[in-house]
Amino acid sequence: MKKILFINVLLFIQLLSANAQAMKTHFSSEILGFEMVSDGMIFIVYSGGCTSKEDFRIDILESNPVQVNLVRLAFDPCEAYLPLGQKIKFTWDEMGLRNEQNFFLRNPIGLLTKPSFN
Secondary structure, eight states, rough: OOHHHHHHHHHHHHHHHHHHHHHHEEEEEEEEEEEEEEEEEEEEEOSSOOOOOGGEEEEEOOOEEEEEEEEEEEEEEEEOOTTTTTEEEEHHHTTTTTTOOEEOOOOOOOOOOOOOOO
């Protein structure tokens, strides 16, 4: 009986560890803003200077309206000061959206800082 309990506890710990690892590398990205252009969307994201489009993916939840979520796949380890963030563009086709399709953007907009233009 103790062996079964011990095995169950080990399996539970492994499951938690796997979930924690997945959560560490894939998370909904807080954004600084976005812009809709004729051929897609430009997301303004936090960056330490090493962020690229390949660090993100778009998740679509089929609902009415469709829900769009920009997911960060990799943490940016660099330490550059980019208060205005970095622009990442996805085309409408890459996002899987049709012309004039309504959608809801799920990403929260983070803390903004008014830049000094002296």
